Amino acid sequence: MEKFTEITAIAVPLDRVNVDTDAIIPKQFLKSIQRSGFGPNLFDEWRYLDHGEPGMDNSTRQINPDFVLNQARYANAKILLARDNFGCGSSREHAPWALEDFGIRVIIAPSFADIFYNNCFKNGLLPIVLPEAQVNDLFDFIEANEGGQLTVDLQEQKIHYNKTSELSFELDQFRRHCLLEGLDEIGLTLEHSDDIKAYEEKQKAITPWLF
């Protein structure tokens, strides 16, 4: 997994509550058996005016000019600014895969759905929870400053914008550590193989029907 330390980029504002994973990556694209290649179909039903199917040449499709991701000022955005309950619905990890494949590395919202939030960290994506008022400030800043960038510093757990403005964010330290180091969680867990085996031995006596 790619290490995450600091990122400075344009943020794209997605001003909708309850953005679900069906919207982030519609189901027809879940048929892939790969982990990559979902970026062109991120927010497919909002981004294009025609119906998308796997295997289509997306460069020839009809773009929805009203959708924020298609606006020139947000080209090359690596930060997504969102509203409450982002990522609700299905557990599909294709949602963070699609965001990551598109080039998003940070998502900022007042709240996230649990499974999506969890899935982000497994893919080098940083979901940041900020109080609603601060998220509103960021929406205002982006709206008012074309080309204005945000700097997200994971080491210091800070967001810098508008030259002097600074926000702090909270993060679970284990997740922060894994992101900073690009660690493989399975490898970390397998270091505790003896503990797992000991637990299984103990449980065999208590719940033998599970073994």
Added chain:
Amino acid sequence: MAKTLYDKLWDSHVVRENDDGTSLLYIDRQLIHEVTSPQAFEGLRLAERQPWKLSANLATPDHNVPTANREQGIIDPVSKLQVDTLDENCDLFGITEFKMGDIRQGIVHVISPEQGATLPAMTLVCGDSHTSTHGAFGALAFGIGTSEVEHVLATQCLIQKKSKNMRVDVNGKLNDGVTAKDIILAIIGKIGTAGGTGYAIEFAGDAIRSLSMEGRMTLSNMAIEAGARAGMIAVDQTTIDFVKGRPYAPTEAQWPSAVDYWRDFKSDDGAYFDKIITLDASDIQPQVTWGTSPEMTISIDALIPDPEQENDVVKKEGMQAALDYMGLKAGQAINEIPVDVVFIGSCTNSRIEDIRAAAHIAKGKQVAKNIKQALVVPGSGLIKAQAEKEGLDKILLAAGFQWREPGCSMCLAMNADRLEPQERCASTSNRNFEGRQGQGGRTHLVSPAMATAAAIAGHFTRIDAR
């Protein structure tokens, strides 16, 4: 100290506690389907890892499988590749799989309880958010992503942080025609789709206790639509009677000690809950969702709400966008809205009790002329066989319904069963998101009884269950 059901499930599965407040949690059972597993198996192969405990896993294809003309196989090559990949992975690693031709094949969340692979007091995960279903057995069950599927395959554990405890009490006697589906929609309507985020919910109260296991599964299934990854119900005699004698249940010799162990899986008197929500069963009426989020739900006799009455600007815009998408207007009576398609199925409502409810209402009646398609999709091959034994298929077919093979079907339209743009569907599934049942499709979530009544009347209507 008095513990909640969730505390007990958690504590009995902690392998080790890490310094940062996370725990390594042991997973007793993992269910696997074709959509969220290929990349997990690929990861195992790349890292040259083997599954930790083969017998903990049970697989079946469900999302992509066709529900008609199975003898032709899967026609969509992309769907076929995904199902073939599951078959190959299960064969290669030695994981038990109920393949498409097996009578035990069906929706993961239907087949596991049916087989006794879901047991009280266990931890169960699956790469599917509706894994919360299995919480109905007094189990800790939650949906995970593909990286975690791989993590469980390789280690039989997950790194988890404990959620907070919430209890939702539904007290009193349910009104006639009100089902588990109406209860859960009413709960989501009350607390919102993010109301349970960060919590593990326990459903309690005599109205919950009075539900069958099928009803309890419907309730727990949609805990995730309230934002809670897990939705549990304490073990009682109903739970134990359901499990007994199923293929994967404890043997006769193990049974008495298993029952003894399971009976403790309920919240102690005086256990602490971070949040308690209470509903009066007598206030709950049959529900129909009107918008594009499960929280947008109203009683069958109600009018579609007016965004202008909402003070929160973001919410107001959300309501208006939902009305526009759904092709509805504020103030319309929901029971006058005509329906194009009826779908009875999904991991929420495709069990034998659901099909009995549909057949009971459809008996001797005819699907209305304006209904283009009325589908009944049983949750498993065994449920289909049971329904046929009871003659339910004949009743439904005679009324004009189609009787299909088991799978997820039109709940999320990954197979051939889907809505056309602007088609309006009375659906017993769990999500009314934009495009969920097909691009531009309009979903109204309802109970099987309401879906059947809508099929007969041609529009939503108060159920006459006599």
